[in-house]
Amino acid sequence: MDRKKLIEKYIEFFISKNHKEIPNASLIPENDPTVLFTTAGMHPLTPFLLGQKHPLGKRLVNVQRCIRTQDIEEVGDTIHHTFFEMLGNWSLGDYFKKEAIEMSFEFLTKVLNISIDKLAITCFEGDKDAPRDNEAASVWMSLGIPKERIAFLGKKSNWWGPAGKTGPCGPDTEMFYWSSSKPAPKEFNPDDNNWVEIWNDVLMQYNKDEKGNYIEAKQKNIDTGMGVERTVAILNRLEDNYLADMWRPIISQIEKVSEKEYEKHKREMRIIADHIKASVFIIADGITPSNTEQGYVLRRLIRRAIRYGRNLGLKNFIQKIAEPIFKIYDDYDHLQKNKKQILEELEREERRFNLTLEKGLRVFEKVTKNKKELDSKSAFLLYQSYGFPIEMTKELAKEKKIKVDEEGFRKELKRHQELSRTATEGKFKSGLADNSEATTKLHTATHLLLRALQIVLKDDSIIQKGSNITAERLRLDFSFPRKLTKEELKKIEDLVNSQIQSSCEVVREEMPLEQAKKEGAHGIFDKKYGEKVSVYSIGDFSKEICAGPHVKNTCELGHFKIKKEESSSQGVRRIKATLE
Secondary structure, eight states, X not given: OOHHHHHHHHHHHHHHTTOEEOOOOOSSOTTOTTOSSOOSTTXXXXXXXXXXXXXXXXXXEEEEEEEOOTTGGGBTBSSOXXXXXXXXXXXXXXXXXXXXXXXXXXXXXXXXXXXXGGEEEEEEOOOSSSOOOHHHHHHHHHTTOOGGGEEEEOHHHHXXXXXXXXXXXXXXXXXXXXXXXSOOOSSOOTTOTTEEEEEEEEEEEEEEXXXXXXXXXXXXXXXEEEEHHHHHHHHTTOSOGGGSTTTHHHHHHHHHHHTOOGGGSHHHHHHHHHHHHHHHHHHHTTOOOOSSHHHHHHHHHHHHHHHHHHHTTOOSOHHHHHHHHHHHTTTOHHHHHTHHHHHHHHHHHHHHHXXXXXXXXXXXXXXXXXXXXXXXXXXXXXXXXXXXXXXXXXXXXXXXXXEEOHHHHHHHHHHHHHHTOOTTTTSXXXXXXXXXXXXXXXXXXXHHHHHHHHHHTTOTTOOEEEEEEOSSOEEEEEEOSSOOOHHHHHHHHHHHHHHHHTTOXXXXXXXXXXXXXXXXXXXXXXXXXXXXXXEEEETTTEEEEOOSOOOSBGGGSOOEEEEEEEEEETTEEEEXXXXX
């Protein structure tokens, strides 16, 4: 059975059980700043698990694309993946344990035709917070699962939630499949790796309150999860997930491009295939490589793939390896629609990293020669000057059996970030690294740029989200939901230059904060302001509350040039520009 067939059978089965299919949500969680990515099918359903009514009713089913980042270092074995698809069915206060378990059993044995002899089950063993889940075990036994094939495990293995400190939670019951060609033992040993988890039914019957008490929930929910990749591998009797249909074309492409065999280079090829696939899907949902949040994870994945590609003699290869992904997942419209942009973004990041990778590896060899530990300053140098994520440096060091002063690196990074902070932190006014003539000019140009953005994009709600100015360039982060077009960037650049050429006088006034607001002065850090504020007006073009240094006339600035426009984080764009 292939990927598409499994998804189709699953959705059809639960629709026949009066479930409604819900959309496959974005990898970027909506209205949830606490996590970077959608990590499970239930993630987009959190409000409904808490009691909010779902427009499609109480029984739901879907396949959900997911990203998990905690296992990136584990990728390279037969089962770990950064990107994966999760099949799930939900009951929002409708059916509970008995019906959920019965449906799971029916799908496994009747639809997927898995022999009951190859199945084993885990249930919650109970603790001070909740009793042993004999109810779930009894349902399984009534369906023909022998008592010897049911194991009771603790919270670490058989309990879900709550997602935060409080909220819905409960025991779960997991289904395991005997993957070996040898006959399955009569008694189930959860520590035997031949037993592979195939499905998980979460039985949300409690609410955890602020005092840490577990109280029977008024709305009891069912939340299940079946990994597509693992299940397809099991059904096709594959001990290696990467031989299944959603991986094999990518592996074959790596073999073709590298002229090497998978059998001899499994780990490298799995890492490359996994990381490029995950990167394709992350970019498709609007993220670009950066040094923060989702963008940092994306950059780390691409750069790790590039490093392992080097082990296979590959260079400038990512676009070629990405091609089969669009064919495998031709049922994702947003992937096909954004294909050109996705490939361009991958190529851009690969080109960027290739410029420094060779030098960085030489520096790494130099600073680790005859050493037992890599010091924090060297680790930070590799990060700042050569684009090495700290995780990559740690991985390289591990190969040489060298420790990394990671704690020192974090302090070094924090110190550097504090030097680059904007006025929100009050370290350097408006993100200036110094008050030199060059930074003063660039700071004034930043005011012109922000106003030009509002005018050209016809959006006065655009605000500065961050600023960092050095003697060489300005960097402005601003609120905007999409990539700017070349035409828009040209208009913005021309508008700034027209103000510079108009020789506008820059005037500073002191006034009460309320008066500044009434006069239309822009400002975003109100809580940082005192009773009186400085307001800088550049002709009748720009008026901003600001505490930084400015030139006296725009004619001092020279020619303004935008060098790059990119994503900084979700809903935030970044422009880097210079004065020539």
